Amino acid sequence: MCRTGFAVAADGSYAACLAEASGSGGRWFAERWTLSGPEPYAVPLPGAQPEEVSAKVLPLSDGRVLLMRRLADRHDVVLLHPAGPGTAEVPVCSLPGTDVRLLPPSPAAGSAFALVPGPAGGTEIRQVHGPGGPVRVAAVAGRCTGGVWLDRTGRFLAVDRERDGRTKTVAVDLHTGEVTDLLRITEDSDDRLLLAEPDSGLLVLRSDATGTSRLGWGVLGSGAPVRFPDSLRPDGLLLTPVAASPGHGLALVALRAGAPGGAESLALWRPGAGRPNWRPAPAGWLGPTALWLPDTPLRLPFSLPDGSLALASYDAPSVCPPAPAGAPQSTAVRAPVTPVTRTAEVLPLQDAPLPRGDARA
Template sequence: MVAVTATSPPRLPASPGRHAAPPTAAPPTAAPPAAAPGRPVGRAGFTLTADGTYGACLAADADGNWFPERWTLHGPEAYTVPLPCAQPEEPGTTVLPLADGRVLVRRLVGGADHTFSLLHPSGPDTTEQTLGSVTAPRLALVPPAPESAEVYALAPPEPGGETTAVWRVYGGGFAGAGTAHPERVGELPGRCAGRGWLDRTGRALAVDQERDGRTKAVTVGLHGGVEVSPLLMLTEESNDRLLLADPDSGLLLLRSDAPGRDRLGWGVLGSGRPVRFPDALCPRDTAVTPFAVQPGQVLTPEHCGVALRLEGPGGCRLGVWRPAARRLVQLPPLPGWITGSGLWTQWGELRLPYATPAHPCGLARLAIPDPSAAELLNAPPLSDPPPDRAPDETGEPPPEEDAPTRPVPLRHAPL
């Protein structure tokens, strides 16, 4: 049974890349007063912080003007704060919420200059702190790890290039504290795309690396430079891509063509067990995309809840799956769900942001029990002989089955 509660907002007033940043970030300044944006009629690029306290997106008013919008989600009621600047934003602007409530904004200027600023509300106005810029044809941001404030970005190679540049575009802290301006930290062979953090402190980044016509997920160590080591290599010829990783349990969701065709599978980092490709994750005529994993299950990755976006003939739906349960549960559609956004709490509550005409900012809370955990609670005590382990006709018990390999916590697992 799934219990659903929702919060509603209070009524408030409305080589790839060359370093081109100043040696220190400019001090925060109040942006010139901007006209108060109207009620949002559209949103794009919604992102959550790792702990789910804040979200951010681009919002458009009825006149088609785009502006950054911050969502506050950690209180009793969710609410939004518009962050308009002197000029409306371009549709391609990227916004990234930070755990301290500020919003990092990346703007593309002149086709190849990516400028970075920090925004936060200051009374009725928006304070903007300029960080610097990176020159590159393309740049993809990597949100901070759960216990880090650093924001990285990957600049894939230009045509004919062979390496991807790694940038630390924001190192945390205010002006004068930490690394505030973009800094190039190294290069990776091939064309790379960031896929998620393998630890909570931001030292090990999982990256899909394309080289010689094959794509393999690798681990990039970011402590004292850039160091690359293999992460997924199911076969020599397969394409093995990482989709989602949980730093606590080591649960990995991946997509690979090693089984003969492209399939969604799962494994545990540091475990001796092979990767599995359950049929439950491959429903007919449905595209399945994982977007959130339940944290905190350090020794029991098989009980982690995984939230899935399901796209098929009937439209977009929400699914929940656990490795131990071995079945995919489809949930009723949530009106106004910001598709593909959400997070789990350690205690198994799935939180989904939504926006409807009646509730322009809301957070649905779905209490989803773990059926496999209930089965374990109802199992007979270890002191009682299991019913299917009775002695045979000779009076001897049947031979013991191989004990399952115990999952290795991520912090003890070799990367």
């Protein structure tokens, strides 16, 4: 069975994806995974109509699945949940525009958000489901993509904003609508945030500040420069961060390593510890997706040959192997520090007001 668009609820209770109906010739339906029991299992949720592969799904922590369909010049959002032998479908809202993007599952239980084209080339962040119903919560000048949650309450969101020919990551306070710079490594670089671990403050990003596009890392609130380790540039592989271990102290990062032709493997890497620790990825990995909850091992969702579902578990390596003696380990690029007066809690890396001695420094 073919599956795509896999997403996991922020609390790890449920997941959702699109599955292709057998022999349908491209007709898809939503599928919900239950992850909180001893074994994962799936429930098909076919809606009122067959879905296109372009439809997007988002699991909620109460077991319902939010689905977004494109219809001409708008996107319709519905909620799906099991109802007896069939599926109940509840309309939620319609979003104008063809370039609408669902954001990753929010840490705020029961809430879902989307990026919607706004006036004058801007972007609106809309709550499409949650307390108070559908509502616009913020507006950002410029076209926005991406979407990374910066805290565990669902208040602070990072998006990559394209403006004046450059892409920089900004942080948005969804309670006040305030927008602040988050990544501005150099004035001429394109900087995109890929992953954040809220407990440790670790940020994993991609930037061309060194002259070529590279993976880098920094710590929110630290005065240290953003670093671009050579160990994250393996020949012939594209590394994509998929999860980080929760908790204080510098996080362990799981990365999908994709090779030309579709082969993939798993890399476990700790900032400053040298080369990654390589592990085989399960065949049928529904990546790039992973689940890493407190006090649990890293788990990767995958499909078995018979179409059933499973989670592959990985324990953290005791020590990541060091880089060879004398080998360069990273290139550091220091972001400019601009004096600012802001009330938001999420600020550029060197300006974030975190306590001295915090594990993030």
